[in-house]
Amino acid sequence: xIDPRALxxxxxxxxxxxxxxxxxxxxxxxxLAADExxxxxxxxxxxxxAEQKQLSKQIPQASAEQKADLLARTKTLAADVxxxxxxxxxxxxxxxxxLMAIPNVAAEEAPAGGEDDYVVLExxxxxxxxxxxxxxxxxxxxxxxxxxxxxxxxxxxxxxSRFYFxxxxxxxxxxxxxxxxMDQARANGFTTVIPPALVRxxxxxxxxxxxxxxxxxxxxxxEDLYLVGTSEVPMAAYHSDEILDPSxxxxxxxxxxxxxxxxxxxxxxxxxxxxxxHWFDKVEMFVYTTLEESFAEHQRLLAWEKEFLDKLELAYRxxxxxxxxxxxxxxxxxxxxxxxxxxxxxxELTSTSNCTDFQARRLDIRGRFEGGTSxxxxxxxxxxxMTRTIVAILETHQQADGSVRVPEALRPYLQGRExxxxxx
RNA sequence: GGAGGUGUCGCCUAGUCCGGUCUAUGGCGCCCGCCUGCUAAGCGGGUUUGGGGCUACAACCCCAUCGAGGGUUCAAAUCCCUCCACCUCCGCCA
Numbered sequence: 001x002i003d004p005r006a007l008x009x010x011x012x013x014x015x016x017x018x019x020x021x022x023x024x025x026x027x028x029x030x031x032l033a034a035d036e037x038x039x040x041x042x043x044x045x046x047x048x049x050a051e052q053k054q055l056s057k058q059i060p061q062a063s064a065e066q067k068a069d070l071l072a073r074t075k076t077l078a079a080d081v082x083x084x085x086x087x088x089x090x091x092x093x094x095x096x097x098x099l100m101a102i103p104n105v106a107a108e109e110a111p112a113g114g115e116d117d118y119v120v121l122e123x124x125x126x127x128x129x130x131x132x133x134x135x136x137x138x139x140x141x142x143x144x145x146x147x148x149x150x151x152x153x154x155x156x157x158x159x160x161s162r163f164y165f166x167x168x169x170x171x172x173x174x175x176x177x178x179x180x181x182m183d184q185a186r187a188n189g190f191t192t193v194i195p196p197a198l199v200r201x202x203x204x205x206x207x208x209x210x211x212x213x214x215x216x217x218x219x220x221x222x223e224d225l226y227l228v229g230t231s232e233v234p235m236a237a238y239h240s241d242e243i244l245d246p247s248x249x250x251x252x253x254x255x256x257x258x259x260x261x262x263x264x265x266x267x268x269x270x271x272x273x274x275x276x277x278h279w280f281d282k283v284e285m286f287v288y289t290t291l292e293e294s295f296a297e298h299q300r301l302l303a304w305e306k307e308f309l310d311k312l313e314l315a316y317r318x319x320x321x322x323x324x325x326x327x328x329x330x331x332x333x334x335x336x337x338x339x340x341x342x343x344x345x346x347x348e349l350t351s352t353s354n355c356t357d358f359q360a361r362r363l364d365i366r367g368r369f370e371g372g373t374s375x376x377x378x379x380x381x382x383x384x385x386m387t388r389t390i391v392a393i394l395e396t397h398q399q400a401d402g403s404v405r406v407p408e409a410l411r412p413y414l415q416g417r418e419x420x421x422x423x424x
Numbered sequence: 425g426g427a428g429g430u431g432u433c434g435c436c437u438a439g440u441c442c443g444g445u446c447u448a449u450g451g452c453g454c455c456c457g458c459c460u461g462c463u464a465a466g467c468g469g470g471u472u473u474g475g476g477g478c479u480a481c482a483a484c485c486c487c488a489u490c491g492a493g494g495g496u497u498c499a500a501a502u503c504c505c506u507c508c509a510c511c512u513c514c515g516c517c518a
Contacts, residue, residue, distance in 0.1 A: 074498035
């Protein structure tokens with residue numbers, strides 16, 4: 001939710017941000033009108049309520065005939081108060097809905113436009129030239145089969161399309177990546193967390209996943225519970241309804257959880273392998289800090305993501321995601337995309353968003369500052385999404401005989417193995 | 425899953441049976457001031473959160489807020505219903 005006061009004071013800034021996202025500014029006018037309506041209804045209710053309280057207070061000491069008179073007046077007043085209250089509740093709800101429909105105000109720096117209007121900020125490393133090396137790279141599905149690491153056939157048999165089993169070195173790789181990621185996070189002051197992957201509607205709603213994104217979310221039948229698509233959801237809701245002490249900021253958490261996604265709009269896309277799946281595990285960084293500090297923290301999250309990819313010796317580029325592709329909550333977003341040899345292109349491996357105070361408002365997370373409380377900023381960033389990272393590692397570090405060289409940083413977590421060898 | 429109990433403004437707590445004097449008691453902590461070689465103690469005051477009005481987003485006035493949401497009533501912390509969380513016991517279980 002955007003700042004209602006800022007909307008009232010400077011609606012043109014919000015209109016401009018909507019334009020950068022390629023969205024209509026109608027929601028702005030709807031929200032402003034709803035705000036007017038809301039404040040009028042509040043004034044009406046409060047005036048009647050104050051009068052009712054005044055009269056009510058007189059009743060106990062009143063004489064018999066005074067009492068009868070008072071009772072008659074308060075009785076009709078009570079009905080008025082009730083309807084005024086109902087009107088206020090309705091107006092308040094309309095206002096809230098109108099406000100909730102407005103996405104976070106995109107950063108001035110975020111490129112205008114949609115999905116394809118990103119700006120490449122930098123390119124790190126060079127994609128391997130397999131032609132020069134004299135062999136055709138195998139894709140991760142084949143490598144996964146040769147190494148006994150990924151079993152997509154049985155995944156489909158047991159759970160359906162877009163499911164898989166990680167076996168042997170595949171499972172070992174996930175464990176190793178998790179440990180490497182957690183060690184890096186811990187060294188940088190993150191608290192390691194294993195959060196619940198099932199959450200209530202409030203958590204989903206608060207993080208902005210029940211709007212247009214709702215199609216992609218699994219709901220538990222008859223339970224009022226959702227499977228999270230990222231641990232951003234439980235970690236944002238972790239401090240919901242709390243007033244935090246800013247002297248302890250930034251609060252940094254590194255959460256490991258499964259992620260579940262319906263991938264509703266992606267039929268036919270990435271049908272092979274484990275690039276796009278209904279479930280994967282992920283280590284996610286999540287930070288609570290002040291609005292002022294959030295911009296610098298966003299850069300730090302990006303730096304940590306790059307550090308992790310560097311350790312895995314991957315070639316990647318960093319893009320500044322365009323306003324129209326930010327999603328509901330983000331004010332700015334950077335994606336790290338790794339080179340996938342058999343696809344001949346860069347694919348998103350990690351993503352970091354500054355949600356400023358947008359989620360904090362929805363989830364009522366404030367800090368106690370001089371001069372009162374105010375919403376804090378939340379940020380998130382992928383440290384390691386297992387499946388895609390495994391794809392990138394296998395394809396990038398494969399050798400002509402189908403074996404895979406293990407990046408040095410990962411070796412201590414893989415029992416010292418330097419090479420993953422094909423199984424018989 | 426079954427039975428019972430509990431939920432009060434940071435923490436603890438009075439109040440709930442018998443609705444109005446609750447603009448919610450007291451203690452601890454914290455903040456400001458006084459006192460004081462210093463510290464401690466003592467004394468006085470303050471200390472939920474959100475919103476509206478008015479405005480310098482000050483002061484002030486008002487409304488809401490006793491786990492959440494409904495209901496009864498002129499009036500609800502107090503009575504009724506639903507939900508949530510926690511505790512105890514039983515059952516089941518990794």
